[in-house]
Amino acid sequence: MHSRKSRQTRNIRARCRSLDNPGKALPRHAVWTGDCHELLRLLPKATKFDLVVASPPYNLGKEYESRASFKKYLRMQADLIEELVPRVKMNGSLCWQVGNYVENGFIEPLDIHLHPLFSEHGLILRNRIIWRFGHGLHCKRRFSGRYEVVLWYTRSENYVFNLDSVRIPSKYPGKRNSRGVYTGHPSGRKNPEDVWDIPNVVGNHREKTIHPCQFPVGLIERLILALTNARGLVFDPFCGVGSAGVAAAIHARRFLGAECVRSYAAIARRRISAALCGEADYRPHDQPIYDHRKSKLSVLPHSRAATVTRSR
Numbered sequence: 001m002h003s004r005k006s007r008q009t010r011n012i013r014a015r016c017r018s019l020d021n022p023g024k025a026l027p028r029h030a031v032w033t034g035d036c037h038e039l040l041r042l043l044p045k046a047t048k049f050d051l052v053v054a055s056p057p058y059n060l061g062k063e064y065e066s067r068a069s070f071k072k073y074l075r076m077q078a079d080l081i082e083e084l085v086p087r088v089k090m091n092g093s094l095c096w097q098v099g100n101y102v103e104n105g106f107i108e109p110l111d112i113h114l115h116p117l118f119s120e121h122g123l124i125l126r127n128r129i130i131w132r133f134g135h136g137l138h139c140k141r142r143f144s145g146r147y148e149v150v151l152w153y154t155r156s157e158n159y160v161f162n163l164d165s166v167r168i169p170s171k172y173p174g175k176r177n178s179r180g181v182y183t184g185h186p187s188g189r190k191n192p193e194d195v196w197d198i199p200n201v202v203g204n205h206r207e208k209t210i211h212p213c214q215f216p217v218g219l220i221e222r223l224i225l226a227l228t229n230a231r232g233l234v235f236d237p238f239c240g241v242g243s244a245g246v247a248a249a250i251h252a253r254r255f256l257g258a259e260c261v262r263s264y265a266a267i268a269r270r271r272i273s274a275a276l277c278g279e280a281d282y283r284p285h286d287q288p289i290y291d292h293r294k295s296k297l298s299v300l301p302h303s304r305a306a307t308v309t310r311s312r
């Protein structure tokens, strides 16, 4: 006798595998092991996405990418963007999450280079979201980098935007104007604005897998909730360990991802299966940031403080 959970797990694996056979209908959640261009070529022309969300390789020579010249890298991105735009529904969105390309200490902000590649297709930039996080390398010759960017584009003026589903607590929900009228939203919750404080997945983050740079599920959760409706189809061409798929599964959206590294794709399928069974272990987008002052490590030990005073 199989438990409901193991049946569901087998079902989702079968659906994911069925995508490897292009003759079959599109499953509700699937991770394609292979190149995203190949997958796009195999998909029926009629398949359109409500949201494309991606964190492309940054051309930094990570274990999953071969480093190309910056010019060639931009050309590859341009080719993919050209393939993707017609696949986005007219009321849909495309979100590209990027950081910096770094070479010999020089920084190239990828969003600045990529924006013209989107706008030449008539896409409309709605927000340049700053994703701010607390951990990373400590630089010695410049300020330590603690943010990346999400470029959010729509294809038209008529686009899905569910603000109420992503509101966060207001600072002063009891505030009134001079006539005694409450100034904030009646729910006491406000627009999450365009600077998002969401911890990155490093160290002992509960979502950490073997992937060196996975999305926090909460980052994509907020995009999926705001930019798609239930049962919408989300596509991640560089899906890694499936963080976007987890967010989609938690919120009853369909998901299709491509990942060229087999071991990451396998983890993605496992994580999505768990999320579909209600067992996603993730940090929600609206969870308050941990107050580091609660940790005893936030206090400079007496012995070190004495050293600092002496060396001044």
Ligand SMILES: C[S@@+](CC[C@H](N)C(=O)[O-])C[C@H]1O[C@@H](n2cnc3c(N)ncnc32)[C@H](O)[C@@H]1O
Binding pocket: 034, 035, 036, 037, 054, 055, 056, 057, 058, 064, 065, 211, 213, 214, 215, 216, 237, 238, 239, 240, 241, 242, 243, 244, 258, 259, 260, 261, 264
């Ligand atoms: C920055 S990571 C994205 C991680 C992902 N957002 C997550 O949460 O796990 C980029 C991923 O794209 C994959 N990749 C690179 N080129 C690809 C291609 N042409 N087709 C499919 N996947 C690709 C890499 O193996 C890597 O896992």
